Amino acid sequence: MPPPATPPLNPAHAGFAALFRFLPDMVALATLDDDRLIDVNDNWSAALGYARDESVGHSCSDLQLWHNPEDRAAIRAELLAGRDVVNRPVILVTKSGAPLEALLRARALEIDGQACILAVCQDITPQRRLEKARQEAAEAQRISEVMFSTAFHSSPEAITLSRLRDGKLLAVNPAFVTLTGWERDTALGTTAHALGLWPYPEERVAIVELLQEHAVLRDFQCTLGTADGSHRDCLVNASTVDIAGQTCLICIIRDVTDQKAAVANLHDSQNKFSTIFNSAPFALALTRISDRTYLDANPAWERLFDCPRDEIINRTSGELGCWLDPADYDDLYGCFATSDVVGQREVRLRPIGRPGIANCLVSARRLRVRDEDCALWSMVDISELRRVQAHIEDLNQSLELRVAERTAELTKALGILHQTQEELVRSEKMAALGSLVAGIAHELNTPIGNSVTVASTLAARTDDLISAYSTGKLRRTDFDRFTQGTRQAVDLLMRSLLRAEELVRSFKQVAVDQTSEQRRRFELNEVLREMAITISPMFKHGDFTLDVLETAPFTLDSYPGPLGQIFTNLVTNALLHAFEGLPRGSITVTPRVMDEDSVQIEFADDGRGIPLADQRRIFDPFFTTRLGRGGTGLGLHIVYNLVTQVLGGRITVHSSPGNGTRFVLALPRTAPARGEGQTAADAAASPGPGLNFDDLGPII
Known part of the structure; x- marks a missing residue:
């Protein structure tokens, strides 16, 4: 029976899909409810042996990937509780049946309305082998140390470690205590001469001289004193050793007073050595x-x-x-x-x-x-250790090469994307300015047309008055009607010309600000009022209103051009998206002076609101809900970059479906200095929040 069809990824996730395809770890995307694989990357197939076509559409249970099925239940419970799974050790089973140790990281996420799991597995099998090799080497070292310690303390021969220059005893073994009768605490720290170990001091002098000549002393016959005052005939084997920068003398003392006891001790020593020799790992x-x-x-x-x-x-x-x-x-x-x-x-x-x-x-x-x-x-x-080390080195070189190749490809792609985005931003800006020009031109037609009509009517009536006067037919009533009509015409003409003057002045200032992008000092209420007048033609078609409230006079040292573009983009965004399908609506712009160094501007509408899932992405470049209907997805992206990079402020959005939307701008009174050669268009075209690949870190 063929596996169930897997729905294709939404185009909005295409960039994510292309990215995780080449990640160096094993990456899989599966449904949360039944573990059905939606997609896997190349390293998943390489590590587990299942080709992508063999994996997609099948559940992990079908492929028998879990060595311990209870791991799957525990991981799913963590994800359903809203917690990410981080570095959980698991054992997977490859297609060939071999176990593969890995560290699992997983996060629950929603794709096209479906609850999914994004899982990343890091193969730690080579590290486990290396740790095992290290543990074996450490164990061998420990055994060697234990063997030496055992040999020292269990040796039937008396062993002493003393300082060569003065004979001070540093260590003695139990056989020394048995042979001489001096307790270990009494002997340590005391010189051999003071202890009475050498009843004939010249013998120790001879030992030192022979060691200086031959480095090793074999079976030197001497006499040692004991705690009870008796003497023992002994054979001494000695050599020098450097400890902490001091030359020390290590002596193995064999008591040959009783030859039979010496032979027995020798035999016992040989047996112990043989046991250690044959049981060594x-x-x-x-x-x-x-x-x-x-x-x-x-x-x-x-x-x-x-x-x-x-x-x-x-x-x-x-x-x-x-x-x-x-x-x-x-x-x-x-x-x-x-x-x-x-x-x-x-x-x-x-x-x-x-x-x-x-x-x-x-x-x-x-x-x-x-x-x-x-x-x-x-x-x-250490063959296995060297093999593992060589494998790790080869793997590191391979990974470095692949990372370099992917980095070069991404750098090239980002460069092309950045150029394209710059062109789109400039086109968007020119389109907005063109829309302003067209709107102002349309708005000027009315007062200028009225002025032309009034002026032509006034000229005709003046000609009639002059004709009546020249023929002597001018009456007082005709003159009174002329003066009364002239006054009305002049009033209408003045109102029309004043309206045209107001529109031209506002448009002139806004156009100069948006084209020059010059920094200047300006009064906030005045600039907002001029912007509202400039874009007022947008509200002629439909029952929509724009209200700009005023605050206490507040002067900014900033960039009115980018502020105007933000104003236009937010209002245009509301008309296109917030009121789509609605017969009426209102937009309210509210400036507030927060303190002497900052101001807040709120753009609020009573439109449809923004879904919660879209609110995290509205400032991303090219994200739009009007794809194919004239939307470029750059309007709010430009707003975000202008607010944060040009004006030095912050922008937040507050919205819920059916309750309208509020964009809140927090701006400093003095904008930060712009980088040399940077324009507002450059800042608007910068990658912004949507192209920061570091944001993928918590997911993978």
Whole structure:
């Protein structure tokens, strides 16, 4: 059965649809009630494996996208409660059945009267893998530290850490307490000489000299004192270590007074080392330094190289072909010529039993085993970590390239749109000025026509009077009628000429203001009155009125031209939209002085009002409810930009269907200085509130 048809997006949403198609995250638009997909973007299809045609029209349940269906119910409940869903962890299921971890952001919105969900998912699967790799590396480090601490505190041999220059004890292990009888708190902070640890101080001097010469001391025979005053024969192994900038001496002391006890302790120590060696989670191997042959390897090493331990004993890793670069192999062994420790190095190794390359962190320490110099190697496989890092780097480069391409395309498109908008704004302004000219011309016809009629009538009657006088037929009654008619004609002629003068003066000032766009000081009531006179011809057709109230005299230092264009656009907008289909209506302009630095102008009509859904968009460029009937969608956009950018004020709208509309302008007494070279037309054509793509941030 074919999926139900999905209604196409309204053209008003076309720009939004084109934008989310190329967003870098997974974006889907679905119905709120049944999760039926209305549209998905390219990254949705790429990540989940469903082509757009396979997704649109189907519900998320049909596609089995939810790994945990209860997530869908919880998200829907949040949206129905009017709350946005922000960064909610969810698990989606791809077309192949693989789980995909994501962070979900969602918002409920209404499109063409239908409740919808706009959902944005960010794939966090690579981040989860990286976090897991980091946790494993941290765990390996913690295990290493625990191993050292365990070895120090559980070692059957007495271990001391002391300052080389004066013998002050910094740390001792429990075996030291057992061997010497001094409690740890008593020993720490006391010099070995003051404690009585060296009954023969020259032996410690000899140890220091040998360490300075050879760096490492092996099985040095000496005598140590104990808390009860007895002496113990011991073997000391020692080396120096730098701690916080001080040279310290770490000594491992073996009591050989009782040889049997020493052998037992040695055996116990070997067992513990073997347990730690075989249970370590990372690869460990023991090799001879002289010929580089393997002596032992733990199970983790067998898993890493896919090779049984028995097959490598007495063979070298070079012979087995483990090293991708033999120079690394030689270099690491060469380090033992100058040091007992090889710090961590990243190398590439080749598993023996399977194809492929493993990236490993390798470190080593020199050990003495059965009177042979040996090396204990540690190898941590970081191949997966490097693979994830490489994938993230490739993804970042790909995203940067795509963002740059989209930015270039949007910049070019916005440039073309801005040029087009500038031309439309200028055309709109010239059309408004032309309408004013036509209206004034029509309005002047009446008083000028009356004046011409009265003047021609007066001229004819004057000719009749002169003719009667020249023939001697002039009577007193004729002269009285002439003077009476002349007075009436002069009165009518004066009224008509005064009306024409008022219209010409108002139009002249308004036209000069709108064409010159000059800043000047003007009285607010006078300018509003002149504007009302200039556009009065618009109210000749229909029972509509315009009332301009007056406030206390108030002088502005501003731009009367842009103010006049705002006046004209708001009145024209009311005549076209507020009173559409109504037989009558009224517009009231009310100025109010708020304080000494600001004024408020209210344009109120008793028309049809503005729907709530349209009020958020009325100042957007090209938004109009008269598409195809002469509406350009630029009138209120121009008003918004002139108020905010030229006059330095604010504009708000208050309306509800059936209760009329009020536009309230809050203007400063002194307008801000305009930028160099900027005209009111430039400001009117600026993008304004409708082209700010940052407004999409909370949605996606």
